[in-house]
Amino acid sequence: MRSWYRETRYECGDYMEVNIYPVYTKAPCRRKKAKPTSETQQKLNDIYAESKLIRIANANFTDHDLKVELTYSKEHLPQTDEEAARELRNFLRRVKRYRERNGLSELKYIAVTEKSSRSGRYHHHLIMSGDISVFDLVQLWGLGIVGTDILIFDENGIASLTRYMLKQAREFTGKKKYTRSRNLIDPPPKQRDNRFSKRKIVELAKDTENRAEFEKLYEGYHLSQAQVVYNDTNGGVYIYARYYKKGAAWCNRKKKTSRLSSSAGRPSPKDNTQSSR
Numbered sequence: 312m313r314s315w316y317r318e319t320r321y322e323c324g325d326y327m328e329v330n331i332y333p334v335y336t337k338a339p340c341r342r343k344k345a346k347p348t349s350e351t352q353q354k355l356n357d358i359y360a361e362s363k364l365i366r367i368a369n370a371n372f373t374d375h376d377l378k379v380e381l382t383y384s385k386e387h388l389p390q391t392d393e394e395a396a397r398e399l400r401n402f403l404r405r406v407k408r409y410r411e412r413n414g415l416s417e418l419k420y421i422a423v424t425e426k427s428s429r430s431g432r433y434h435h436h437l438i439m440s441g442d443i444s445v446f447d448l449v450q451l452w453g454l455g456i457v458g459t460d461i462l463i464f465d466e467n468g469i470a471s472l473t474r475y476m477l478k479q480a481r482e483f484t485g486k487k488k489y490t491r492s493r494n495l496i497d498p499p500p501k502q503r504d505n506r507f508s509k510r511k512i513v514e515l516a517k518d519t520e521n522r523a524e525f526e527k528l529y530e531g532y533h534l535s536q537a538q539v540v541y542n543d544t545n546g547g548v549y550i551y552a553r554y555y556k557k558g559a560a561w562c563n564r565k566k567k568t569s570r571l572s573s574s575a576g577r578p579s580p581k582d583n584t585q586s587s588r
Contacts (some may be wrong), residue, residue: 316332316509369470372419376441378460381454420439422435422438467553516550532554533555
C-alpha cells in the first residue's frame, strides 16, 4: 500500500503549529480484532480537538484581552445545565451591547462551563476581549463574583490556559465542551506533500528535544514543543510541533517585565492557569 507524509501548517500570529502525518492511497485494513475506535485513534482525536482551540485562541487574542471567571452567589445558583448555559448567554449579550454602546471593538470570546463534582455548583471560565473594567463586568454579571486577569503569553501562546479551561469543562454534562463567538478567526491550513521521507520522520521522532533539528525545518521560528504518536494500527508516525517567531512580542515583554520586577522588587504577573478569585 502506497503512502506518503503530509505537512499541515497553521500560522496563528506569532505562533505556528505543524502537523506531519502519513497519507495512504486507501485506508489501511484494520486487524480482525481491532476496535472501531482504537486507543491511539482516540488520542489523536483528543490532540486534534485541543490543538484546534489553542490555534483559535492564539490567533484571536492578545495581552490586551482578559481571562474571566464568573461564579454565582447562593441566591442565584443555577439548578440545571440549561439554566447555567442561559445565564452565560445572557451575560455575553449584555457585554456585547455594552461594547456597542461605548464604541468598543466587537466582542470576541471562548467560554467553558464547569460543574463541581463535589458541590454541583456551576461557574464559567472565559477568554474575552479587553478594554473593559472589572467594575463594569461585575455590574453586567450581577449574579456573584467576577475574577479577572490579563492574558499572559509564553512560548506556547495561551495554550496552558486553553488546556486548563478544557480540563475544567470535562465534568460538565452539556453537549458542547466550549462555546465561542462566531467572529473568531480559524487559521486555515497550508499543506505540502512529500517534503519529508518516512526515514526523516522516524529520525525526528526519536528525539523531540533536539531543537536544532526541528528549527532547521522552519527559518525564523523557535521550537516550543514537539509530540509524537505512534499508530499501531497503520504503522504511521504522527508529529505535532508548536513554534513561535523569533522576536515574538511576548519575548520582548517578558524581558521588560523581568527587568521591572527585579528593579522594583515586584513579582511578575500571575500565570494564566492560576485562579484570579
